[in-house]
Amino acid sequence: xxxxxxxxxxxxxxxxxxxxxxxxxxxxxxxxxxxxxxxxxxxxxxxxxxxxxxxxxxxxxxxxxxxxxxxxxxxxxxxxxxxxxxxxxxxxxxxxxxxxxxxxxxxxxxxxxxxxxxxxxxxxxxxxxxxxxxxxxxxxxxxxxxxxxxxxxxxxxxxxxxxxxxxxxxxxxxxxx
Numbered sequence: 001x002x003x004x005x006x007x008x009x010x011x012x013x014x015x016x017x018x019x020x021x022x023x024x025x026x027x028x029x030x031x032x033x034x035x036x037x038x039x040x041x042x043x044x045x046x047x048x049x050x051x052x053x054x055x056x057x058x059x060x061x062x063x064x065x066x067x068x069x070x071x072x073x074x075x076x077x078x079x080x081x082x083x084x085x086x087x088x089x090x091x092x093x094x095x096x097x098x099x100x101x102x103x104x105x106x107x108x109x110x111x112x113x114x115x116x117x118x119x120x121x122x123x124x125x126x127x128x129x130x131x132x133x134x135x136x137x138x139x140x141x142x143x144x145x146x147x148x149x150x151x152x153x154x155x156x157x158x159x160x161x162x163x164x165x166x167x168x169x170x171x172x173x174x175x176x177x
Contacts, residue, residue, distance in 0.1 A: 003028060005036035005056075006052035006114050007054050007057045007112075007113055007114045007162045008050065008051055008052050008053050008054065008113055008114055008115045008116070008117055009053065009054065009055045009056070009057065009058075009103075009105070009109055009112065009115075009117070010047050010053040010056040010057065010117040010118075010119060010121040011057050011059070011101050011105045011116060011117070011118050011119065012057065012058045012059060012078075012120070013059060013097060013098075013101060013119060013120035013121045013122055013125075014058050015060070015061070015095075015097070015118070016095070016120040016121055016122050016144055017038065017102060017119055017146075018038065018117075018144075020121055020143075020144025020145035020148060020165075021035060021036055021037070021144050021145065021163070022035040022036065022037065022038075023145055023147075025131065025147045027083035027115060032085040033147075035110055036167060036171050036172075037168055037171065037172040037174075038170060038171065038172060039172035039173070040072075040073060040076055040078070041076045041171065041173060042076040042170045042171075042172075043170045044056055044076045045079060046169055046170050047165065048077075048163045050166075051052075051117050051139065051140060052135060053111075053117055054113070055078065055079055055112075055113070055158070056078050057078070057079050057081055057101075057104055057105075057109070057111065058073060058078040058080050058081070058083045059083065059097035059100050059104075060073075060080060060081070060083070060095065060097065061082070061083050061084075061093055061094065061095020061097065062083065062084060062085060062095065063085060063093055064159045077176050080163070080169070081097070081100055081101075082095075083095035083096065083097045083100055087139045090092070098122070098124050098125070101118075101120075101125070101128070102125070102127075102128045102171060103174055105118070105128060106128060106131055106132070110137070112163070113137070114136055114137075114138070114139075114142075115135050115138065115139030115172045116132050116138060116139055117140050117141075117142060118132075118138075118140070118142070118143070119137045119142040120141075120143075120144070121143045121144055121145060121148060121149030121150060121153065122149075122150060123149075123150025123151070123152030123153055124150075126150075126153065126156075129153075129156050129159075130139065133156070133159075138156075139159070140159050140160055140161050141153065141156050141157060141159045141160045141161070142159075142161050142163050143160055143161065143162050143163065144163055145164070146160075146164070172177060
């Protein structure tokens with residue numbers, strides 16, 4: 001199949017992507033790598049250009065006060081799939097999107113795309129990755145932070161891409177001096 005005719009969909013674990021890129025990597029107390037801010041607009045274009053992603057589903061916990069952010073993400077071309085949030089013991093909102101990501105990629109949208117691009121380093125998606133691989137639908141597994149990716153994902157190394165390798169294309173550049 002010609003690349004220009006591919007119809008790939010991306011399924012993004014927003015929490016894993018956002019926190020994964022921001023996290024510092026340390027070894028024996030030494031800073032090996034400084035976390036960075038992902039530019040979601042650039043990332044959407046990157047998915048379109050590099051992986052021929054026609055639709056990008058961003059799975060995210062819903063917080064009423066973040067409506068401006070949600071509208072911004074939609075304007076970049078993401079289709080948002082919300083999960084109701086609950087507060088953890090520290091009072092921070094938490095929205096576990098795993099079931100929704102699996103449902104959309106393996107059932108709701110399954111017949112509508114050629115390959116799935118999964119964006120997460122969470123080992124909870126191993127069963128999904130196995131299913132997609134078995135059906136010939138697994139395109140790539142984009143890992144936000146290889147250092148913190150689940151060891152369960154090792155068997156999917158042929159599909160893995162560490163997005164730090166393209167940081168220069170997708171990093172949010174601050175205008176602050």
